[in-house]
Amino acid sequence: MADINAIAKQFTEYYYHVFDFNPAVLAGQTRDRDNSMLTYEGDQLLGIASIVNKLISLPFQKVQHVVSTLDAQPTPSGLIVMVTGQLVVDDSTTPLQYSQVFHLLADGGSYYVYNDVFRLNYG
Amino acid sequence: MADINAIAKQFTEYYYHVFDFNPAVLAGQTRDRDNSMLTYEGDQLLGIASIVNKLISLPFQKVQHVVSTLDAQPTPSGLIVMVTGQLVVDDSTTPLQYSQVFHLLADGGSYYVYNDVFRLNYG
Numbered sequence: 001m002a003d004i005n006a007i008a009k010q011f012t013e014y015y016y017h018v019f020d021f022n023p024a025v026l027a028g029q030t031r032d033r034d035n036s037m038l039t040y041e042g043d044q045l046l047g048i049a050s051i052v053n054k055l056i057s058l059p060f061q062k063v064q065h066v067v068s069t070l071d072a073q074p075t076p077s078g079l080i081v082m083v084t085g086q087l088v089v090d091d092s093t094t095p096l097q098y099s100q101v102f103h104l105l106a107d108g109g110s111y112y113v114y115n116d117v118f119r120l121n122y123g
Numbered sequence: 124m125a126d127i128n129a130i131a132k133q134f135t136e137y138y139y140h141v142f143d144f145n146p147a148v149l150a151g152q153t154r155d156r157d158n159s160m161l162t163y164e165g166d167q168l169l170g171i172a173s174i175v176n177k178l179i180s181l182p183f184q185k186v187q188h189v190v191s192t193l194d195a196q197p198t199p200s201g202l203i204v205m206v207t208g209q210l211v212v213d214d215s216t217t218p219l220q221y222s223q224v225f226h227l228l229a230d231g232g233s234y235y236v237y238n239d240v241f242r243l244n245y246g
Contacts, residue, residue: 039194039205068245071162073238075226077199082162082224082240097244099222101205103198115196117205121220121244122191 008072008081011104011111016065023055038116051116064088066095078105078114087120097121131195131204134227134234139188146178161239174239187211189218201228201237210243220244 018025033048038055045051067085074080081102086095103115141148156171161178168174190208197203204225209218226238 037196039196042192042194069165069242071165071240071242073160073162073226073240075198075200075238076228080203080224080226080238080240082222082242084222084242084244097220099205099207099242099244101203101224101240103196103203103226105199115198115203117194117196117203117224119192119194119205119207119222121207121222 004072004074004079005070007104007111008070008079011102012067012070012081012083015102015113016067019055020064024052033112033114036112036114036116038118040118041120060089062090065098075103078103078111080104084121127195127197127202128193130227130234131193131202134225135190135193135204135206138225138236139190142178143187147175156235156237159235159237159239161241163241164243183212185213188221198226201226201234203227207244 035046036048036051038045038051040054043054045054065085065087067083069082069084071082072079081104083100083102085098085100087098088095098118098120100118101115102113104111105114158169159171159174161168161174163177163181166177168177188208188210190206192205192207194205195202204227205222206224207220207222210221211218221241221243223241224238225236227234228237
């Protein structure tokens with residue numbers, strides 16, 4: 001599964017880079033994704049417009065995702081990527097544990113995010 | 124999404140009940156699932172026989188999964204369920220945080236586990 005692991009790693013690096021620096025860019029990168037979903041701490045968003053609105057309205061000024069583990073598996077229509085990691089928010093010295101799963105669907109030679117579920121892990 | 128949430132909840136309760144009490148039962152419950160996958164703490168298993176072997180050989184005598192959060196989303200071929208929770212192992216007084224994602228594929232009127240990724244979350 002070397003290939004999907006490479007795709008998963010590349011996607012994750014890209015996604016968190018955009019998320020941490022300028023999530024509004026996601027709106028321009030994705031085409032007409034009316035069926036794409038994000039569940040963020042239990043909030044359900046449908047469609048790329050709602051998703052980007054949610055991301056840019058999150059209540060922090062600065063955020064950094066640090067990936068701890070990354071697992072990928074093929075699905076009938078793409079691949080699943082599961083990430084666990086730490087979230088450093090607004091210069092806090094206490095990183096928050098999080099987990100996130102992406103389901104990327106194949107679309108010609110590329111992939112786009114169809115499912116995205118994010119949860120903080122409270123101890 | 125009431126319906127898939129109900130399916131997700133019912134599946135998760137069933138899965139952890141079986142896992143915690145007698146994982147060998149999974150071998151009898153699943154039909155010919157040569158393509159089902161489990162990634163358990165980075166170990167990749169393919170096919171239900173390998174998966175059940177892994178589950179029954181995990182190094183604990185007693186385990187209990189306590190679900191904290193449960194999120195579900197539809198996919199083109201089924202649904203994704205993401206769980207975060209706590210794992211109580213062998214009467215330990217320190218529960219371990221974990222996250223797990225399942226991708227259930229529709230098969231007639233029921234579902235089966237196609238993708239399964241499990242990770243402990245270390246603080």
